[in-house]
Amino acid sequence: MIEAILVEGLIYAVLALGVFISFRVLDFPDLTAEGAFPLGAAAAAALIGAGAHPALAVLAAFAAAALAGAATGAIYAAFKVPSLLAGIVIMTGLWSVNLRVLGGRANLPLIANNPIMDAAYATLPALPEWSAALFFALVVALVLALLVWFFSTEAGIAMGALGDNEAVVIAAGANPVSLRTAGVALSGGLCGLSGALAASYQGFADVNFGSGVVAAGLASVMVGELMLKSNRIGLQIVRVVLGSIMFRGLMFAGRSYGYLIGMTPNDLRFVTALLVIGAIALGRVRKKRRISSPAAALAGAAQGGAA
Amino acid sequence: MIALESLSVLFNPGTPDERAAIKDLSISVPRGQWVSLIGSNGAGKTTLFNAIAGSVSPAAGRVIIDGLDRSRDAEYLRARFVGRVRQDPGGGTAPDMTVMDNLALASRKGARRLLPAKPRALKLLLKERLAELGMGLEERCDENVSRLSGGQRQALALLMAAFTKPAVLLLDEHTAALDPRNADIVMELTRRFVRGYGLTAMMVTHDMRRAAAEGDRLIMMHEGQIVADLSGQEKKGLSVEGLVRLFKEVRGHEYAEDRDLLS
Numbered sequence A: 001m002i003e004a005i006l007v008e009g010l011i012y013a014v015l016a017l018g019v020f021i022s023f024r025v026l027d028f029p030d031l032t033a034e035g036a037f038p039l040g041a042a043a044a045a046a047l048i049g050a051g052a053h054p055a056l057a058v059l060a061a062f063a064a065a066a067l068a069g070a071a072t073g074a075i076y077a078a079f080k081v082p083s084l085l086a087g088i089v090i091m092t093g094l095w096s097v098n099l100r101v102l103g104g105r106a107n108l109p110l111i112a113n114n115p116i117m118d119a120a121y122a123t124l125p126a127l128p129e130w131s132a133a134l135f136f137a138l139v140v141a142l143v144l145a146l147l148v149w150f151f152s153t154e155a156g157i158a159m160g161a162l163g164d165n166e167a168v169v170i171a172a173g174a175n176p177v178s179l180r181t182a183g184v185a186l187s188g189g190l191c192g193l194s195g196a197l198a199a200s201y202q203g204f205a206d207v208n209f210g211s212g213v214v215a216a217g218l219a220s221v222m223v224g225e226l227m228l229k230s231n232r233i234g235l236q237i238v239r240v241v242l243g244s245i246m247f248r249g250l251m252f253a254g255r256s257y258g259y260l261i262g263m264t265p266n267d268l269r270f271v272t273a274l275l276v277i278g279a280i281a282l283g284r285v286r287k288k289r290r291i292s293s294p295a296a297a298l299a300g301a302a303q304g305g306a307a
Numbered sequence B: 001m002i003a004l005e006s007l008s009v010l011f012n013p014g015t016p017d018e019r020a021a022i023k024d025l026s027i028s029v030p031r032g033q034w035v036s037l038i039g040s041n042g043a044g045k046t047t048l049f050n051a052i053a054g055s056v057s058p059a060a061g062r063v064i065i066d067g068l069d070r071s072r073d074a075e076y077l078r079a080r081f082v083g084r085v086r087q088d089p090g091g092g093t094a095p096d097m098t099v100m101d102n103l104a105l106a107s108r109k110g111a112r113r114l115l116p117a118k119p120r121a122l123k124l125l126l127k128e129r130l131a132e133l134g135m136g137l138e139e140r141c142d143e144n145v146s147r148l149s150g151g152q153r154q155a156l157a158l159l160m161a162a163f164t165k166p167a168v169l170l171l172d173e174h175t176a177a178l179d180p181r182n183a184d185i186v187m188e189l190t191r192r193f194v195r196g197y198g199l200t201a202m203m204v205t206h207d208m209r210r211a212a213a214e215g216d217r218l219i220m221m222h223e224g225q226i227v228a229d230l231s232g233q234e235k236k237g238l239s240v241e242g243l244v245r246l247f248k249e250v251r252g253h254e255y256a257e258d259r260d261l262l263s
C-alpha cells in the first residue's frame, strides 16, 4: 500500500512541480496542464507503441507538452488575455490533438509493450514491491536536481522574480515576455513528462487523463506548503514532492476507507476542491497574522533605527 | 549624457480624453550632472521619466542616451542604461525574494544566462556594497525583502538601481514615502552614489528645501513643459524663498499655497 502511494505520489509530483512553476513561481494561473498531461501520456504511448526507445518517448512527451505551454505563453503575450483564458483555449484545442496522437482512439493500451514499467520493476529485483518506488524516486530526484540547478542560474532567479515583481526583472534588462513564455513551457513540459510516466504506470493513455489534474496539482503544492515553510527555492521544490506524496496518501485513504463514512471514489474530486479552498483560507490567515504581527514591525523599526 | 529632443507624450490620442502630458520638450543633461526636477501635481514629471525609461512611447521626439537614439527600444532594453527608483519602496524590489537574490538579479543587466546567479566572488562583492549602506543588511542577506522596513527597502532599491552605474539615474520622489529620518538617510546615500559613481541623475522632489539644496541644476516643469532652468551660480544661490517666488512668477499664487511647498 505504502509503495503504491509512493509511486503515485512521485509520478504526480512531476505534475505538481509544473503547477508549482506556473501558479507559484510565475504567478501565472494556468489550465494548460489539463491538456498537456494527457498529451504527454498520448505521445509517450504512441511512440512506445511504434517501437521508439522509452527514453526518447519520455523526452518527446516533455517536448510536445512544453510546446503546448509555450503556445499558452505566446497567446497570453500576444493578445494580453488573462492567463487562465489562454490556458483554457490551449487545453480545449489539445483535446483534439491528443485524439489524433492516440490514432483517433480515446484510449491506447501499453499492456503488450511497457518498457518503462519493465525497467521500473527490474530496478530492485530483491524487493519487487519497492522496485517501482525506487525507480520513480530516482526519476524524480533527477528532475529535482535539474530544477534546483536551474533556479540557481541567472535565468532561474529572474524567472522567480517575474512572479514577484515584474518591474525588477525589466530593470535588470531581461525580456519578461520570453522569460515568462519559457517558464510556462517548462511547466507544460513537466506536466507532459508526468503524463508519460502515469500512462506507463496505469498501462494505458487516455484522452480524459487530464481532467482535474490542475486542482490535484494545486492541492499537492498547498499541502506541501502547509507542511514546511521556507523562502528557499530548493526547499520549496522538494516540498512540492512531499506535498504530492501526502496528497496521494489522502486520496488513497479516501478510496480505501471512504466507504466507512459513505464516501465513494467519485467524491474525491470534491475533497480535492475542499482541500484547495482550505489551503487558500489557511494561507490567508497566516499571511494576515504575519503582516499584523507587532513583533515583526518593531524588529524592522529597530533595524532601521540602528542605521 | 542624456538628451531629449522635441519630446511629446499624448495620452488617449484621437479621443475626447486626449491629453498632452509632455509638449515638445527638449533638454540635454551632460554626464555627471545632477538635475532636480520640480513642478506641481500633473506637471508631467513622472511621464517624462516614463518616456525616458521606455514605459510610455512618445508621440514625437527622440530620447538619446549616451549619444544613441533609444526612442524605439523596449523598456527592458533601455534598462541597461537607465536606473530608476520610484516613490513606492515596494516598487523597486521583489518582496518574496531574499536581499541577496534581489541584488544578484540587479547586478547584471541584459539577457539571462544559464550560469550560476550567485558565484562566491559576486556574493562577497554584493555583501560589501550592502555593508556600505550602513544598515546592517549585509547580515540579513538570506531574509526576504518583505521583512525590511520601508527605509531599508528604498535604500536597497537605490543600491540596485545605481551600483551598475547606469548612464542615467531617475529618482521619482524616492524619499517621499519615508519618514523624515529615513528620508535623510536615503538622500545621503543618493548623494554618495551619484557623486561617488559620477552618475548623471534626474531627481523629482516636492520638497523645496531639497530641490534648492541638492544637485547642480534645477528644472521646473508646468503643464508638460520646462518653465525654468537654473544652473551654475543661479542654482547655487537659490534659497527656498527664491524658489517660491519663482513658482509664483510661473503660475501665479496658486502653487505657492500648495501645502507640500511649505513642508
Ligand SMILES: Nc1ncnc2c1ncn2[C@@H]1O[C@H](COP(=O)(O)OP(=O)(O)OP(=O)(O)O)[C@@H](O)[C@H]1O
Pocket: B011, B012, B019, B020, B021, B039, B040, B041, B042, B043, B044, B045, B046, B047, B048
Ligand atoms: N496613464 C495615463 N493615462 C491618461 N493620463 C495620464 C496617464 N498618466 C498620466 N496622465 C496625465 O498626464 C499628466 C502628467 O502626469 P504625471 O504623472 O506625469 O504628473 P507628475 O508631474 O508626475 O505629477 P505628481 O507630482 O502628482 O506625481 C497628468 O495630467 C495626468 O493626469
Ligand SMILES: [Mg+2]
Pocket: B045, B046, B047, B172
Ligand atoms: Mg509623479
